[in-house]
Amino acid sequence: MSTPPPSLLVDDLAFAYPDGHQALFGVDLRLDQGERVALLGPNGAGKTTLVMHLNGILRGGRGRVEVAGLPVDEHNLQEVRRRVGIVFQDPDDQLFMPTVADDVAFGPRNLGLPEPEVTRRVAEALAAVDMADAADRPPHHLSFGQRRRVAVATVLSMRPEVLVLDEPSSNLDPAGRRELAEVLEALPVTLLMVTHDLPYALQLCPRSVVLDAGVVVADGATRELLADRELLAAHRLELPFGFDPRSVG
Amino acid sequence: MGAGHGHGAGLAAMYVPGASPVHRLEPHTKLVAVLAFALVVVLTPVHAGWAPWAYAGFLSLLLGVAAVAGIRPGRLLRGLVVEVPFVFFALLLPVVSRGPRTEVLGLSLSESGLAAGGSILAKATLSVLAATLLAATTDPRALLRGLDRLRLPAVLxxxxxxxxxxxxxxxxxxxxxxxxxxxxxxxxxxxxxxxxxxxxxxxxxxxxxxxxxxxxxxxxxRGYTGRLPTGPVAVVGPRSWAAALSLPLAAAAVLGAGSLLG
Structure with missing residues (x-):
């Protein structure tokens, strides 16, 4: 048996927007199967641009992206979008169908799966985020934390290889934050988490990557990166007042 | 900051949950029924002497359906709010129309204008009542599924x-x-x-x-390719179609009787 290909491979990725603004200058990133990695960096570092490349929403720059060995290109787009599940920051953007169950079924139905399989996956994904009771409710009747978890379910139902979360802890109350962390920790998928919430990164991701000005400036154990004051200061990253990464068990 | 998520407000406010036979009908059969009913109402000749009797017949049909569905008349009346602009237009017609005139409460009004205005008012009211009944007995989401089944363009x-x-x-x-x-x-x-x-x-x-x-x-x-995938659809037998279409068929019978006897 050969070793499986990395879940995500980004090789020398560079990209400029049509207006000439260059966002990425040769990014390299490799995520092995089952890894949980935080993507850190100040606003405007290129994090979102990088994420948009992972499922081929943005293409056409230099370099290449592969998902579990499959290159992201026009031809593979549908399969790539199955393999990479992106959870966007505002759950109201992600949940557009009239009921929770319809929304979780949106991806699997787009894949053309038979209806019994769709039903099975909806039940499984909602159970994984502890929202099985909400299947028939309209999304706008749920709390913000519940909507965020349902948003995670909407991509889990596609059985992704990589789960990409954009600011998963934003706007959550402490209980909602903890509930989401419990859900994420239990998921058996490769995880890439874009966040400004450094304690959350430390809690969930053993490894972190710092992106600034379109290049990867640091890649290592989260605990060590967060203990490096000079590195944090150089890239506009700040720990909450009184938080010491070395004292967290 | 979860401010302002009003429950039951907005577009879903018309719907009255229930389990009556009217509620249980498949949404697309109800849509066809309401459309056909409105068509029959509109086809009623304006100047026929029996027209008011036909309108009364249509109204009693609707009230019968409302009774079966358990929708209170007050709820139906609230649905009539959308009709207000038409009411203004209908009230204007007797004043601005030409032809022989008649005195009503000291105002000189056109006879044909009165008939036309009254008939617009009656037809609009009946159609809006039928639509209100549909909205009150059908969940908005089910209504959309019905429109989809009736092959309304997917984009709409x-x-x-x-x-x-x-x-x-x-x-x-x-x-x-x-x-x-x-x-x-x-x-x-x-x-x-x-x-x-x-x-x-x-x-x-x-x-x-x-x-x-x-x-x-x-x-x-998530793999969107231009259409919203919908779930499985139930097969609708002739009996549910017959149940749904009984409303427009009864209305057509009223219309037929009017033109034969009148």
């Missing part, structure tokens, strides 16, 4: 789906903007206030537009 169904989903979200944004304005002492009383409200409407539009782009992105990320 999607637009309506998003309207139902995002009416509350956009409404919430509107309320938050209003609260934010008023928290800084703004009062929408003077004409000068339009200078503030105009840009506010503009910024709401921009926000909604940007949200639309983000939603589209989220849809693409």
């Amino acid at each position: 169904v999607q637009i309506l789906t998003f309207m139902i989903r995002y009416a509350d979200v956009v409404g919430g944004e509107l309320r938050r903007m209003k609260v934010a304005r008023e928290s800084r002492g703004f009062r929408a009383r003077r004409v000068g206030a339009l200078k503030v409200l105009g840009p506010a409407a503009g910024s709401l539009f921009i926000r909604s537009y940007e949200r639309g782009e983000r939603v589209h992105l989220a849809m693409l990320s």
Whole structure:
């Protein structure tokens, strides 16, 4: 048996927007199967641009992206979008169908799966985020934390290889934050988490990557990166007042 | 900040949950029934002497359906609010129409205008009542599924789906903007206030537009290819069609009887 290909491979990725603004200058990133990695960096570092490349929403720059060995290109787009599940920051953007169950079924139905399989996956994904009771409710009747978890379910139902979360802890109350962390920790998928919430990164991701000005400036154990004051200061990253990464068990 | 998620407000407010035979009918059969009923109502000749009797017959049919569905008359009356602009037009007709005139309460009114106005009022009221009955007995989401089954263009169904989903979200944004304005002492009383409200409407539009782009992105990320996939659809037998179409058929019978006897 050969070793499986990395879940995500980004090789020398560079990209400029049509207006000439260059966002990425040769990014390299490799995520092995089952890894949980935080993507850190100040606003405007290129994090979102990088994420948009992972499922081929943005293409056409230099370099290449592969998902579990499959290159992201026009031809593979549908399969790539199955393999990479992106959870966007505002759950109201992600949940557009009239009921929770319809929304979780949106991806699997787009894949053309038979209806019994769709039903099975909806039940499984909602159970994984502890929202099985909400299947028939309209999304706008749920709390913000519940909507965020349902948003995670909407991509889990596609059985992704990589789960990409954009600011998963934003706007959550402490209980909602903890509930989401419990859900994420239990998921058996490769995880890439874009966040400004450094304690959350430390809690969930053993490894972190710092992106600034379109290049990867640091890649290592989260605990060590967060203990490096000079590195944090150089890239506009700040720990909450009184938080010491070395004292967290 | 979960402010402003009004439960049951907005577009779903018309729906009265229930389990009556009318509620249980498949939505697309009900849509066809209401459309056919409205067609029969509109076909009733305006100047026939028996027309008022036919309108009364149609009305009693609707009230019968409402009774079966357990919808109170008060609820139906509230549905008539959308008709108000037509009422103004109908009231105007007897005053502006030509032809022989008659005295009503000291006003000189056109006879044909009275007939036309009264008939517009009756037909519009009956059609709106039928539509209100449909909205009261059918969940908005089921209604969309019905439209989809009737082969309404997919794009239109999607637009309506998003309207139902995002009416509350956009409404919430509107309320938050209003609260934010008023928290800084703004009062929408003077004409000068339009200078503030105009840009506010503009910024709401921009926000909604940007949200639309983000939603589209989220849809693409989950393999959207141009149509909203729907779940399994139940096969509808001739009996449910017969039950749904009994309303327009009875109305057609009333119309037929009127033209034969009148």
